[in-house]
Amino acid sequence: MxxxxxxxxxxxxxxxxxxxxxxxxxxxPMVDLAFLLLTFFxxxxxxxxxxxxxxxxxxxxxxxxxxxxxADELATTILIGAGEEHLFYYHGKFDPDTTVxxxxxxxxxxxxxxxxxxxxxxxxxxxxxxxDLNSKQLSKEEYEAQYKEAYSKxxxxxxxxxxxxxxxxxxxxxxxxxxxxxxxxxxxxxRAILDMEKNEQEAVEKRVTELxxxxxxxxxxx
Amino acid sequence: MPKPKMPxxxxxxxxxPMVDLGFLLVTxxxxTAKFRPNEPVLVDTPSxxxxxxxxxxxxxxxxxxDGRVFFDIHGKDVRREMINGMIERHPELKLTEEQLKRFSVxxxxxxxxxxxxxxxxxxxxxxxxxxQMTKGIPTDSLKNELAEWxxxxxxxxxxxAQNKGISVEDLRDDEGLRYAxxxxxATEYEKIEKVIDIFREKNIFQFNMVxxxxxxxxxxxxxx
Numbered sequence: 001m002x003x004x005x006x007x008x009x010x011x012x013x014x015x016x017x018x019x020x021x022x023x024x025x026x027x028x029p030m031v032d033l034a035f036l037l038l039t040f041f042x043x044x045x046x047x048x049x050x051x052x053x054x055x056x057x058x059x060x061x062x063x064x065x066x067x068x069x070x071a072d073e074l075a076t077t078i079l080i081g082a083g084e085e086h087l088f089y090y091h092g093k094f095d096p097d098t099t100v101x102x103x104x105x106x107x108x109x110x111x112x113x114x115x116x117x118x119x120x121x122x123x124x125x126x127x128x129x130x131x132d133l134n135s136k137q138l139s140k141e142e143y144e145a146q147y148k149e150a151y152s153k154x155x156x157x158x159x160x161x162x163x164x165x166x167x168x169x170x171x172x173x174x175x176x177x178x179x180x181x182x183x184x185x186x187x188x189x190x191r192a193i194l195d196m197e198k199n200e201q202e203a204v205e206k207r208v209t210e211l212x213x214x215x216x217x218x219x220x221x222x
Numbered sequence: 223m224p225k226p227k228m229p230x231x232x233x234x235x236x237x238x239p240m241v242d243l244g245f246l247l248v249t250x251x252x253x254t255a256k257f258r259p260n261e262p263v264l265v266d267t268p269s270x271x272x273x274x275x276x277x278x279x280x281x282x283x284x285x286x287x288d289g290r291v292f293f294d295i296h297g298k299d300v301r302r303e304m305i306n307g308m309i310e311r312h313p314e315l316k317l318t319e320e321q322l323k324r325f326s327v328x329x330x331x332x333x334x335x336x337x338x339x340x341x342x343x344x345x346x347x348x349x350x351x352x353x354q355m356t357k358g359i360p361t362d363s364l365k366n367e368l369a370e371w372x373x374x375x376x377x378x379x380x381x382x383a384q385n386k387g388i389s390v391e392d393l394r395d396d397e398g399l400r401y402a403x404x405x406x407x408a409t410e411y412e413k414i415e416k417v418i419d420i421f422r423e424k425n426i427f428q429f430n431m432v433x434x435x436x437x438x439x440x441x442x443x444x445x446x
Binding site: 038 | 271406429
């Protein structure tokens with residue numbers, strides 16, 4: 001495929017000069033191959049690397065002393081029922097007679113709004129911290145280190161609200177992850193995942209029928 | 223007007239830069255590509271705004287929407303060590319050298335011990351069928367094979383780290399084994415809780431839940 005283009009020489013007659021040649025190769029097949037490989041690897045490489053959400057579960061504690069110490073007015077509980085939309089919350093302590101379960105969801109105006117409202121002071125302090133650190137012009141490592149320390153102090157404040165995520169056996173994993181994600185977004189670090197109490201389950205079921213929400217799918221294996 | 227001189231030979235384009243670039247990209251993709259091992263189950267993970275990348279050295283428990291449990295651990299040597307430990311525990315599990323080798327390079331698996339030997343003997347097509355039929359690794363308290371895999375996996379990882387001379391500090395820091403749970407969004411929480419409880423019995427409390435990325439939110443903008 002290589003060809004030699006002759007330039008000059010020969011025409012003038014007379015003395016024969018050594019041929020000046022530019023060696024040129026037809027690169028088309030090579031290019032074809034290169035781009036074929038390129039296409040293959042682009043397509044075969046998975047672009048979205050899996051991300052991860054860290055969840056720390058507490059040690060199994062036998063006595064409930066820790067739990068009762070937390071003030072009721074700081075507590076918000078989200079109840080995750082069986083169905084996709086069976087999501088309710090209440091503030092404070094559960095009382096089967098007076099507590100009204102509020103329907104919620106994981107959209108922008110759903111549970112996040114509730115949490116942001118509840119967690120307002122903490123969030124403001126986090127913003128202040130960020131602004132403060134940004135104005136200091138720190139190196140990235142310094143920033144990270146200082147931010148981490150101050151942040152954990154803020155979010156673990158004694159007066160920081162805490163959220164309890166309560167599930168039943170049939171709760172969908174997606175809803176649990178979404179709930180945890182909302183807590184991350186709203187800087188709520190004091191949290192727990194617990195099983196729903198019996199009377200809470202009943203309340204959820206009652207509320208579901210009241211609101212006429214679609215029931216949970218019987219089985220997801222079809 | 224002078225007549226334009228036509229070149230004698232066919233017009234040709236200098237493709238060298240393009241080829242250079244092409245090969246550069248090919249090299250880049252070849253070097254960065256990592257072949258995904260065949261996954262026996264398809265799992266549609268929920269999305270989160272977390273931007274943490276999944277660590278590399280992980281013990282991964284996958285739970286599909288039917289609640290079937292699959293197990294995987296990072297590293298060929300670790301897997302080899304782990305299966306040896308498992309054989310020690312269960313002398314009835316007899317595997318040939320070839321099966322051991324296959325196990326160490328294989329990805330995720332969801333077989334109970336009784337079927338593991340056959341699974342490792344068969345070719346890919348049969349294995350794919352077995353993956354579909356399997357009930358996953360048993361997690362019930364009578365025959366809690368998952369707990370045994372977790373235990374053996376952890377021990378194998380530690381032995382392997384020792385062989386490679388990784389210090390204790392590093393293990394506590396970035397080099398240590400992380401525990402990841404990858405579950406389908408539609409899985410019932412009960413099934414996941416069961417797996418988590420098995421981990422908790424082993425004093426493991428921190429998990430990486432595998433999620434896909436969804437667009438992040440800046441609450442400072444929203445709360446105005």
